Amino acid sequence: MIFVGVFPNSGWYCPSGVLSPLCAESPEGFAENVRRNGIMIDDGDTFSPKVRRWRDVFWLAIFxxxxxxxxxxxxxxGLNRFKKSDRLNIDRYTNRVWEHNNGLTENYWPNYAVAGGVGAALGWIWLLLLGSHANLMMKVSVHILTTYLAVISVLCFWCKQFFWGVAFATGAALQFLYVISVVDRLPFTMLVLQKxxxxxWSxxxxxxxxxxxVAVMLLWMGIWSFGAAGVVASSRGDLGRWWLLVVLSVSLFWTGAVLCNTVHVIVSGLxxxxxxxxxRNASPMPPNPLMKSLRYAIAVYGKGFNRAARDAWELFQSTGVEALVAYDCSGxxxxxxxxxxxxITGTCAGVWTWMTWSDRVGLAMVVVESAVTSIYICYAEDPLLIQKWDPQFFNQMSEKLHQRLQHRSALAREILTQNQHDTRMQDIFHL
Incomplete structure (x- = not known):
């Protein structure tokens, strides 16, 4: 439960006026909580992280x-098959792996390059449209997806691709059922996403x-697709070629995940x-907030990711914000x-290309997801932070939190009453 206000007779010391996990029965206890959570308070009574000590140097070096x-x-x-077959005389080392073909890299690279370009362009366009038509873009994502899957399923059946037709039809059905099940949660989700x-955008x-x-990922995709096109061009047998492409796809997924997580940490920190x-224009703000965020780009308060995740979830549960997080379906x-x-990328460049390149739009989505995460963290840490930023949004979140907590309490009472009734019936039956 979150209480907003001043507590002169409660025995709790809360300088911000909000009962939070940092509050204590005395100023000394509050200072101890601040030190335990890795926070320091400057002269402006604002919080800023200590210099972090966590550095994942080993995995950074591996990556x-x-x-x-x-x-x-x-x-x-890629160069081995670029404009000339077996230019670097590599085929002699791969004779035992697959049967060679006389294809050239440039025969396949444009297809992959088009797919990568379409994916990056969609990511950039999505970010641009979010600023002016956020609500419309979210509705398009929710409602058009079912129709798009159904249309692709029909086209697959028409082209006698039975497996893919069933797969897309199943996806359309599951998407429709999911939207129906969460339709009452969409208004609040849209509100959070809009904020x-x-x-x-501010x-x-x-x-x-x-x-x-997105530009960095596009550059890496250009290099990746150049090599993948060389692999496809050099092999006539499917087994060896596809095993190598699977390895390359795992590497591409890892690279995309690292970049997405890096963007997530930077945006969340900022x-x-x-x-x-x-x-943004407050006087205590550091002169270069982006560099300040990069300095602490491991987690809030300089903690490791695992510890920060545990602490954040404990904070959600202790303040009741977990009810909002569970209700929200912005992810x-x-x-x-x-x-x-x-x-859409797959429609332009083929189903296989979609499976490999669809995460470029996801890189753009991470920006909004990071802002959503930070809003919930700040609301759980100190609700006044949200109230200062947007009072109307703060009131809407508080009202929804109150409704969700009441719903959970009613559900718990109903389950308890049902259990007691079942116990009495069992006692009567035994008698």
């Missing part, structure tokens, strides 16, 4: 070595980060920094947008 080594291999595979988009640094990372200082709505973008 960078993987990129360098794989990039080198991809360039070799997250509002926050994102921070030019966030948009620059999003566009920059949004948290803005909310905790009272706004599912953003996933629908990602799948829709992948389907």
């Amino acid at each position: 960078m070595l993987h990129l360098i080594a794989l990039g080198f291999v991809l360039v070799l595979l 997250a988009v509002k926050m994102v 921070l030019p640094e966030v948009m620059r980060v999003a566009y920059a990372f 949004v948290f920094l803005v909310l905790i200082h009272g706004g 599912a709505v953003l996933l629908m947008g990602t799948v829709l973008g992948g389907l």
Whole structure:
């Protein structure tokens, strides 16, 4: 339960006026809670993280070595079939793996390049349209996806692709059933997403980060597709070729996941920094908030991801915000947008290309998802942070939280009453 206000007779020391996990029975206890949570308070009574000590150097080194080594291999595979068959005389080492073909890299690379370009373009367009037509874009993601899946299913049956027809028809049915089951939760979800988009578009640094990372991923996809096209061009047998493509796809997925998580941490840190200082133009804000966010780009308060996740979930449960998080389905709505973008990309370049390239739109979705996460964290940490940023949105969140807590209480009473009734009936039966 969250209580907003001042507590002069409660015995709790809460300088912000909000009962939160940092409150204590004395100023000394509050200071101890602040130190335990890794927070320091400056002269402006604002919170800022300590210098972090967590550095995942080992996995960073593994990831960078993987990129360098794989990039080198991809360039070799692509050049080996570029304008000339077996240019680098690599085929002699792969005779035992697959049967060679006389194809050229440029015969396949344009198809993959078009798919990658369409995916990146969709990501950029999505970010642009979110700023002016956020509600419309979310509705398109939710409602058009079912129709799109159904249409593709019909086309697959028409082309006598029975397996894919059944797969897309099943997807359309599951999507329709899911939307029906959460239709009452969509208005609140749209509200949260609209406020997250509002926050994102008020921070030019966030948009620059999003566009920059989409460009980086597009560059890596160009290198990846060059090597993948060389693999397809050099092999006539499916077994060896597809095993190598599976390995390359796993690497592409890992690279995309790392970039998405990096964007998530940067955007979440920047949004948290803005909310905790009272706004983008507040006087306590550091002069360069993006660099400040990058400095603490491991987790809020400089914690490791695992510990930060546990602490955040405990904070949600202790304040009751977990009821809002469970009720919100913004992650599912953003996933629908990602799948829709992948389907559009696949329509342009083929089903196989969609399975490989659809995560480019997902990189753009991470920006909004990060803002949503930061809003919930700040609301659980100190609801006044949201009230200072958007009082109307704060009132709407508080009202919805009150409704969800009442719903859970009523459900718990109903289950308890039913259990007591069942117990009495069993006692009567035994008698």
